[in-house]
Amino acid sequence: MRKRPVKRNAGMRKPTRSAKKSPFWSGARLQLLLGCLFVAFLFGVIYHYRDGLAYYLGFKSHKISKTETEESKKISDVRNYQLMSKYEDKVIGFDVSQYQGEIDWNKVQYVENTFLLQFVFIRATAGKDVTDACFKYNWEQAKKKKLIRGAYHYYRPNENSIEQANNFIKTVQLGSGDLPPVLDIEKLPKNQSIDSLKKGLRRFLDRIDKHYKVRPIIYTGENYYDDFLKQEFSDYTFWIANYNFFVEDIKDDWLFWQFTESASVEGIPGNVDINIFNGSPRQLHYLTIN
Structure with missing residues (x-):
């Protein structure tokens, strides 16, 4: 016997699935959370740099010229003080070259009108045939100022290393109380390998060492140091440039740390590089030529 089809109740519908619940941290809640985290971070930074901010707001805010109104300069001042x-x-x-223009050495004494300056590195030469236009004057004035002084050479990777060393030697006479000579290497070569560059650097350093009877110091950026020099030139001491706002600790293998390129020193036009020697005043004197 054939069964009759069962009629469905037209008023009954298939139950629908409930909509998925949104994650708790989404939309407005997520924005609120991120906003709170940012505010907390901002207050943390302000608290950490409170001394620098107090110095800046209390001493410098009324002395900022039109050319120094950029936020980066203000932030740099706070970090420098800290x-x-x-x-x-x-x-x-500090360190200077012809790019600082004519320096009034009689006024040079403090950085940010607060911290005593006790040594200076002065650019002497660049490449195989360039002499810094202000070297002779700066070199003489630094001695009159009774600053511990050092001379550095800007190395050009694509020029002959011995000719560069000879250029420095004929320009710079080092004496008792001066810092060891400095090789400044910042660029990678265009037409030679890294191995060839390293051989050239070694030849330059050996020539300088033999002439002055003192081991030179190498200046470079932290990344350049880590990538190319740290292992093979570990028998030398280093002067490292790192301007990172959040870096506040000088590393054990940095003899000098150039931590800013935008400080203010009375007597020097524009911004100035400032450096910290990783030791005491007595240790700095031990480093000099005697």
Whole structure:
């Protein structure tokens, strides 16, 4: 016997699935969370740099010229003050070249009108045939100022290393109380391998060492140091440039740390590079030629 089809109740519908619940941290809640985290981070930074901010707002805010109104300059001033306050037991110095123009050495004494400057590195030469236009004057004035002084050579990777060393030697006479000579290497070669570059650097350093009877110092950026020089030139001491706002600790293998390129020193037009010697004043004197 054939079964009759069962009629469905037209008023009954198939139950629908409930909609998925949104994650708790989404939409407005997520934005609120991120906003709170940012505010907390901002207050943390302000608290950490409170001394630098107090210095800047209390001493410098009324002295900023039109050319110094950029936020980066303000932030740099705060960081500079904070770092130099942290390393009051170490020695602070600066470095100059012809790009600073004519310096009034009679006024040069403090960085940010607060921290005593005790040493200076002065660019002497670049490449195989360039002499810094202000070297002779700066070199003589630094001695009159009774600053511990050092001379550096800007190395050009694509020029002959011995000719570059000879250029420095004929330009710079080092004496008792001067810092060891400095090789400044920042560029990679265009037409030679890294191995060839390293051989050239070694020849330059050996020539300088033989002439002055003192082992040179190498200046470079931290990344350049880590990538190309740290292993094969570990028998040398290093002067490292790192301007990272959040780096506040000088590393053990940095003899000098150039932590800013935008400080203010009375008597020097424009921005100035500032350096920290990783030691005491007595240790800095031990480093000099005697």
